[in-house]
Amino acid sequence: MKVAVLVKRVPDTASELRVADDGKSVVTAGLKFVMSPYDEHAVELAIQLKESHGADVVVLSAGPPDVREIIRSALAMGADSGILVDTGQAGELTCRGAARLLAAALKELGADIILAGKQAVDDDAAQVPERVAELLGIPHASVITRFELGGSAATIDREVEGGQYTLELPLPALFTTQKGINTPRYPTLPNIMKAKKKEIREIPAAQLGVAADDLLGQVVTESMTLPRQQRLCRVIEGDSPERVRELVRVLHAEEKVL
Amino acid sequence: MSVLVLLEQRGRLRKCAFEAAVAARDIARAAGLPLNAVYIGASLADETAELAGLGIARVYAYENETLRHYSNDAHVGIVEGLVRELGAQVVIGSASALGKELCASVAARLDVDLVQDCVSCAWDNGLTAVKPLYAGKVLSTVRLTGTPAMISLRPNVVSVARDDSPAPEIERRPMPEVTLRSVIKAVTEAAAGVVELTEAKVVVSGGRGLGGPEGWPVLKELCAVLGAALGASRAAVDSGWIHHSHQVGQTGKVVCPDVYIACGISGAIQHQAGMRPAKIIVAINKDPSAPIFKVCDYGIVGDLYEIVPLLTQELKQTLV
Ligand SMILES: Cc1cc2nc3c(=O)[nH]c(=O)nc-3n(C[C@H](O)[C@H](O)[C@H](O)COP(=O)(O)OP(=O)(O)OC[C@H]3O[C@@H](n4cnc5c(N)ncnc54)[C@H](O)[C@@H]3O)c2cc1C
Ligand SMILES: Nc1ncnc2c1ncn2[C@@H]1O[C@H](COP(=O)(O)O)[C@@H](O)[C@H]1O
Numbered sequence: 001m002k003v004a005v006l007v008k009r010v011p012d013t014a015s016e017l018r019v020a021d022d023g024k025s026v027v028t029a030g031l032k033f034v035m036s037p038y039d040e041h042a043v044e045l046a047i048q049l050k051e052s053h054g055a056d057v058v059v060l061s062a063g064p065p066d067v068r069e070i071i072r073s074a075l076a077m078g079a080d081s082g083i084l085v086d087t088g089q090a091g092e093l094t095c096r097g098a099a100r101l102l103a104a105a106l107k108e109l110g111a112d113i114i115l116a117g118k119q120a121v122d123d124d125a126a127q128v129p130e131r132v133a134e135l136l137g138i139p140h141a142s143v144i145t146r147f148e149l150g151g152s153a154a155t156i157d158r159e160v161e162g163g164q165y166t167l168e169l170p171l172p173a174l175f176t177t178q179k180g181i182n183t184p185r186y187p188t189l190p191n192i193m194k195a196k197k198k199e200i201r202e203i204p205a206a207q208l209g210v211a212a213d214d215l216l217g218q219v220v221t222e223s224m225t226l227p228r229q230q231r232l233c234r235v236i237e238g239d240s241p242e243r244v245r246e247l248v249r250v251l252h253a254e255e256k257v258l
Numbered sequence: 259m260s261v262l263v264l265l266e267q268r269g270r271l272r273k274c275a276f277e278a279a280v281a282a283r284d285i286a287r288a289a290g291l292p293l294n295a296v297y298i299g300a301s302l303a304d305e306t307a308e309l310a311g312l313g314i315a316r317v318y319a320y321e322n323e324t325l326r327h328y329s330n331d332a333h334v335g336i337v338e339g340l341v342r343e344l345g346a347q348v349v350i351g352s353a354s355a356l357g358k359e360l361c362a363s364v365a366a367r368l369d370v371d372l373v374q375d376c377v378s379c380a381w382d383n384g385l386t387a388v389k390p391l392y393a394g395k396v397l398s399t400v401r402l403t404g405t406p407a408m409i410s411l412r413p414n415v416v417s418v419a420r421d422d423s424p425a426p427e428i429e430r431r432p433m434p435e436v437t438l439r440s441v442i443k444a445v446t447e448a449a450a451g452v453v454e455l456t457e458a459k460v461v462v463s464g465g466r467g468l469g470g471p472e473g474w475p476v477l478k479e480l481c482a483v484l485g486a487a488l489g490a491s492r493a494a495v496d497s498g499w500i501h502h503s504h505q506v507g508q509t510g511k512v513v514c515p516d517v518y519i520a521c522g523i524s525g526a527i528q529h530q531a532g533m534r535p536a537k538i539i540v541a542i543n544k545d546p547s548a549p550i551f552k553v554c555d556y557g558i559v560g561d562l563y564e565i566v567p568l569l570t571q572e573l574k575q576t577l578v
Contacts, residue, residue, distance in 0.1 A: 013508045013528045017395050026396055037509045096371060121508055123391055126374045130362035139439040140330065142359040155443065159503060160355045161413075161456060162448035163268070165327065169440040179509060180502040218404030219371045222386065225397050227534055232555040235546070243558050244568040247540065248576050250556060257516040257538050258460070258484065258577065 003046045003055045004111035006102060006129060007039040007074055009067045010122040019224045026224065035070040038117030040077075040184035041177040045147055046115055047078040048182065053149060056080050058109060062101045064089050068200060075195035076187035082200040083109070085208070095123075097215035099131030104208035106136060113154070114174040118143045133174040140174040141167055145181050260294050260344050261286040262406075263314070264337060264351040264360065267299040268328075268447070271308065273457055274352040274413040281379055281416050282350045283313035283423075288381035291347060294318065295426065296340055298333055300326035306428055311420025315427065322433040327445050328356045331438045334363040339434065341368060346406045348385055353410040354456075361410045372408045373400055377415045377514075377535070385409070393508040393531035413457050414514045415535075453487040455504065461515045461536070463489030463506055465529075467522015467543065467562060471499040476563065477521060480570045483577065489513065489532075491523045507532035521562040525550025542566065 011017070012032040020027050035043075049055040059074040061067040062085035071082035085101045087093060093101075106114060114136075116129035126142075133140035145164075146157035155168045159178055169175075187195070205215075236243045251258045263282035265275040279295065286293035295309070297319045309317060320336050337360065341349055351361040353375040365372035376387040377397075385407040389398050402409070448454075455461060462484065464477050474488070481488050489506040490499070506513055508531040518536035522543060523529060530553055533539060541554040542565050551557045558565055 011392070013393075013531075015392075015395075016527070017392055019396065026391070094371065096369070099366065121393060124375060124393060126358045127362035127365065127372055130359060131366035134334075134363050134366035140359075140363075141440065142362075143355050158355070160268070160328075162452060162454045164446045165442060166444040166446075167440045168443055173440075178502075179505070217371050218402065219373060220401045220403060222399045222401055224391075224399070227390075227394060227397050229553075231539060231553055233552060233557070234555065235551060235557045235559060240560060240564055240568055241572075243560070244565060244572050247556055247558060247569065248572045251517060251538065251540070252576055255517075255538050255555075258573070 001053055001055045001113070002109065002111045003049050003057050003113045003115065004106055004109055005039070005042050005046045005057065005059045005074065005079065006114070006116040006132070007043065007059055007061050007070055008036045008117070008120040009033050009061065009063060009070045010036045010120055013037065013121060019226060023223050024221045033066070033069070035073055036117050036120045036122070038119060038121070038177055038179065041179060041181050042115035042117055043074045043077050043079060044182045044184040045177060047185070049113070049149065050078065050080070058083060058111065060085065060102060060105055062093060062098050062205070063087055071200055072195055073187065075198045076192045077185055078191060081198055084200055084202045085205055086202050087205045094215065094217035094219070095125045095127050095131060096217060099128050099135060100210045100214050101205055101208055102128070103132045103135035104210055105203055106132065112171045114172070116174065116176050118176040118178050129174055129176045138172050138174060139169045141169060142176045143178045144175050145178050147175065147181065259347045260292045261289065261348040261350070262341060262344060262346040263293065263295045264349070264357065265295050265297045265317070266352045266354060266357050267297065271305055272352070272354070274354055274357070274411070276312065276418045277413065277416040278350050278352050278411050279312040279314060280418050281411050282348070285348055285350070285379060285381045285385065286313060289348070294344060296320070296337060298325050298336055302428065306425055310425035311423055313421065313423045317426045317428050319428050319430050320433055321430060325433060327442050328360070329438055329440065329442065330359060330363060331440060332433070332436050333360050334367060335434060335436050337364045338367040341406060349406045349408045350379070351410040353412045357410055361408065365408050368406070370404045370406060370408055371402065372410070373402065374410045375412050376409045377412050379409055379411065390512070394512055394534050395531055412514070453485060455487045455489055455506070455511050455513055458487035458513065458515050460484045460486035460517045460519070461489045461506070461513050462486045462519045462521065463491065463523060463533070464494055464521050465491035465523030466493040466497065468494060468499065473522070473562070474500065476566050480519070480566055483570055483573045491529050520550055520554070521566060523550055524548050525553055
């Protein structure tokens with residue numbers, strides 16, 4: 001059985017972000033990059049499947065050669081090998097483009113189970129994995145919090161607002177992971193050493209037969225801004241009952257939000 | 259040419275369906291296009307009246323018991339087919355868990371771009387939308403130049419302002435032939451009266467400052483008075499005090515209530531990302547130097563176990 005995991009490199013969630021002088025992009029120089037947190041759950045699930053069912057775990061990432069670092073972190077967690085779909089130093093990939101490249105690489109690979117994060121915490125696009133599944137013509141389920149393998153099918157719980165669906169999908173299928181499904185492991189030192197020897201195959205994007213046009217998007221960024229940060233920051237003084245009374249008064253009578 | 263809105267239902271039409279319809283109505287008016295809607299479910303029968311005042315000309319209703327619960331295999335084909343048939347120029351869905359999956363799949367089938375989880379949209383010789391990036395640390399204004407232009411709208415960012423437009427015409431359609439690959443084994447819905455975090459007008463959240471799960475009853479009493487949803491910091495979730503579905507933040511939910519009340523939460527950057535869209539933020543924390551006091555509107559420095567019960571009492575008297 002082969003399990004493929006899609007991982008994306010994103011700025012650390014603790015990053016303070018700035019808008020570049022062009023007013024249309026974020027300054028990425030100097031940022032620390034990590035594997036998108038939801039992808040860690042996908043990698044963990046894959047490794048658990050390796051431990052319980054002897055799966056071969058292949059990690060894929062599409063992007064500039066720098067994304068190799070996060071493929072390496074997944075290998076250090078316990079994945080077997082990696083594939084870097086190298087887009088060179090080309091600008092941001094569109095979701096359509098990323099999905100096309102990943103689907104083309106996955107078609108060659110032929111995985112039984114494809115796992116991805118429910119969304120990447122940079123663009124919060126929430127669509128690359130679903131697009132990949134559609135391009136491959138396989139069933140899929142998003143935002144899963146439980147995964148159970150049974151023969152040639154998988155039973156999963158998926159989270160919806162205030163509820164849950166339990167589904168059974170025939171394999172091959174794609175799933176996106178939500179927090180709560182597992183606790184991603186930290187790589188141990190011996191595994192970090194072992195990961196250095198594991199293979200990361202490079203596939204230049206141009207070799208995947210995806211037309212250059214398909215990597216372009218029709219969504220044009222007109223401007224980027226930082227959200228309103230100014231808050232009143234009024235610390236209410238007095239004894240406790242007075243402060244609470246004043247808080248209720250401002251919320252009710254002034255702000256009119258209660 | 260038309261605008262198509264996807265009406266999400268889970269047994270009943272969801273609040274986010276009406277919100278998406280209102281946003282779509284305003285786009286359709288500005289663009290001079292008719293607004294149509296698609297309903298996929300068991301039966302729309304007793305809910306048609308609720309669709310008045312939303313500017314919808316026609317609802318394409320695919321009604322079948324098999325369609326009671328969302329099934330990707332069935333829904334995606336229906337929406338894709340209808341978009342093609344109508345030559346829709348704009349497609350608007352809801353950025354709920356199911357809505358995002360549906361929109362992503364449909365966009366892939368149509369091979370068009372999609373912007374998920376928009377907080378507003380407008381018509382200006384084409385569709386523009388505001389899309390939060392990095393969990394809202396950055397707001398991006400984008401123009402969609404492809405056809406159809408497709409977005410999903412975040413719940414709770416549009417108020418459902420009805421006008422005097424009549425109830426739509428309902429065109430009932432049979433369910434298309436489709437092979438359902440995934441099988442629904444069970445559906446669990448939250449108990450009635452539990453307010454969904456992303457749709458709540460008021461959110462009360464607790465963090466490590468609760469000291470343990472015994473703090474939740476105190477916060478829940480405040481929630482009950484306010485009709486609020488209960489949130490939590492990651493520290494509270496990771497301590498095993500509450501289910502992860504309550505987590506607010508960059509790796510939890512982004513909420514946009516009128517009031518967010520953070521109790522015993524320090525205000526880490528990842529937590530801020532989840533509460534930032536709130537109109538008013540209130541912080542209750544016993545440490546006057548906690549970062550949350552720099553990103554809130556009103557703060558009370560004090561022990562939450564003293565302040566929160568007082569607040570619940572006071573509100574009971576004010577809100578009668
Ligand atoms: C990849 C990543 C993703 C993350 N995503 C999220 C996320 O989505 N959401 C999130 O919340 N965090 C997230 N975090 C964690 C975040 O960095 C903080 O660790 C977390 O938010 C802290 O939670 P807290 O404020 O409850 O706890 P603390 O920081 O420990 O703060 C507790 C506060 O309670 C106060 N307090 C204590 N006792 C009382 C009392 N009796 N009355 C009143 N106040 C009291 C203290 O003064 C303190 O300020 C993430 C971290 C990483 C690395
Ligand atoms: N360039 C990429 N390379 C590999 N995986 C990706 C890439 N972009 C997105 N993904 C996967 O798709 C998930 C959702 O991403 P997104 O649709 O961008 O929110 C991520 O968590 C990854 O698992």
